[in-house]
Amino acid sequence: MKYRCGRCGGIIDSKDLEILPGIRCSYCGYRVLYKVRSPTIKRVKAI
Amino acid sequence: MEVSILEYSDKYLKALVRNVPLPLINALRRTIIAEVPTMAIDEVLFIDNTSALYDEIIAHRLGLIPLKTDLDRYKMPEEVGCKDITQCREVAVRLILDVEAKDDIRVVYSGDLKSEDPEITPVSDKIPIVILSKGQKIALEAYARLGRGREHIKWSPVSVSVFKYLPKIEVNLELCTYCGECVKACPRKIFSIEGDNIKIGNIINCILCRACEEACPTKAITVSWESDSFVFYIESTGALPSKRIIVEAFKILKNKLLQLQKKVMEATK
Numbered sequence: 005m006k007y008r009c010g011r012c013g014g015i016i017d018s019k020d021l022e023i024l025p026g027i028r029c030s031y032c033g034y035r036v037l038y039k040v041r042s043p044t045i046k047r048v049k050a051i
Numbered sequence: 052m053e054v055s056i057l058e059y060s061d062k063y064l065k066a067l068v069r070n071v072p073l074p075l076i077n078a079l080r081r082t083i084i085a086e087v088p089t090m091a092i093d094e095v096l097f098i099d100n101t102s103a104l105y106d107e108i109i110a111h112r113l114g115l116i117p118l119k120t121d122l123d124r125y126k127m128p129e130e131v132g133c134k135d136i137t138q139c140r141e142v143a144v145r146l147i148l149d150v151e152a153k154d155d156i157r158v159v160y161s162g163d164l165k166s167e168d169p170e171i172t173p174v175s176d177k178i179p180i181v182i183l184s185k186g187q188k189i190a191l192e193a194y195a196r197l198g199r200g201r202e203h204i205k206w207s208p209v210s211v212s213v214f215k216y217l218p219k220i221e222v223n224l225e226l227c228t229y230c231g232e233c234v235k236a237c238p239r240k241i242f243s244i245e246g247d248n249i250k251i252g253n254i255i256n257c258i259l260c261r262a263c264e265e266a267c268p269t270k271a272i273t274v275s276w277e278s279d280s281f282v283f284y285i286e287s288t289g290a291l292p293s294k295r296i297i298v299e300a301f302k303i304l305k306n307k308l309l310q311l312q313k314k315v316m317e318a319t320k
Contacts, residue, residue: 046097048106050114050193051203 010036057255062286064293067217067255069280076214076281082300083212085201088127089290090118090171092146092205093198094136098190102181109181113148113193114205116161117174117288120197122299124170127197136196143194144171148180151188158182159189171195174289208296211286216276218257222249226271236266255282 005018009029016037020030028035058065068076095110102109126141133139146164150157162176181189200207220241227249234242239256242249242263261274287293 041099041101046106048095048097048110050092050095050110050205 006040007037008040009034010038015040057282059293061292061294062289063211063284064297065282065284067280068214068283069217069277071279071281073278073281076283078304079300080212080214080283082304083209083285083296084207086199086303087208087291087296087299088120088122088197088199089206089208089288090120090125090144090195090197091203092116092118092193092195093143094194096137096192096194098192100189100191101187102183102189103187104181109189109191112180113164114203116164116178116180117290118171118195119174120208120290121168121170122197122291122295125197136194137192143196144168146171146193146195147191148193149190150183152183152185154185156182156184164193208287208291209285210288211284213285214281214283216259216278217280217282218254218259219275219277220251220254220257220263221273221275222251223271223273224249226269227267228269228271230268232266232268233263233272236262238262 007016007018007021008014009016009032011034012029012032014029014031016030021027024030026035027037029037052071053069055067056064057067092110092113095106095113097106097109100106100109125144128134128136128139128142131139131141133142136143137145145167147167148159148164150159150163159180159182160176161173161178161180163180164173166172183189198206229244229247229249231244233249234240234244238260239258241252241254241257243252244250257274259274259276263272264270264274285293285296287296291299
């Protein structure tokens with residue numbers, strides 16, 4: 005699973021997050037991260 | 052049975068039906084709502100969606116967009132044994148939505164859906180789906196197929212399918228004082244008084260509220276209805292013309308009755 009930093013825009017893997025204590029961008033240390041949408045196609049029923 | 056058409060266009064039909072039993076006209080009403088097939092989006096493949104709405108909400112909104120339907124060229128999935136509608140060309144139509152708000156906020160409308168079949172398109176181009184703020188985008192493939200209203204209301208060809216009893220208003224002229232209270236009370240403006248005469252206008256407009264009965268000081272007015280005459284009204288979503296909806300409903304009803312007859316005959320042999 006990948007996350008995008010809210011400040012520098014860097015893409016961080018969830019495994020990288022486990023290296024540092026707390027949830028922080030491994031490039032700039034910013035604490036706001038956004039989940040990146042999976043590149044796979046998502047199938048949804050229109051109900 | 053006597054039928055007279057009161058109002059008619061592709062979008063709606065209003066008819067006065069006389070000498071027909073209540074269960075029969077109710078069966079027709081219910082068949083129209085739940086059995087006449089139409090096209091609607093059923094599966095959505097999301098490639099990208101950075102809008103504020105969840106994929107599921109957008110899929111739900113897409114499903115509710117009425118699509119112009121061609122009943123002669125497409126089949127129900129169960130008729131051809133189709134398990135996955137994205138793989139069956141004779142069953143489903145693909146519509147593509149690929150919109151990005153590049154410079155400013157943008158509303159995505161039903162008109163942005165590009166259909167592979169030019170005859171299966173949204174009834175209106177102006178149905179809003181989602182608002183994209185600058186930089187957001189949405190890309191998806193939607194698959195529409197035939198279905199019936201009993202499965203999901205998105206497949207119902209009508210927004211309105213109703214009937215009411217034909218009202219009957221009787222005025223006892225021996226008791227009437229022509230005071231005009233009924234004229235004031237009637238919300239549908241059915242009554243009028245001209246000199247020493249009370250006139251009842253278009254009875255079909257009466258909503259059986261009985262305000263005239265209550266307002267009449269001498270109790271000269273009696274409101275009732277005819278038990279075997281009905282005002283029948285349907286309003287199409289635009290998926291099918293109103294005439295075609297009625298024709299298809301009768302076909303389906305007839306087939307069901309024939310099936311019942313066959314089963315009864317087989318069981319009682």
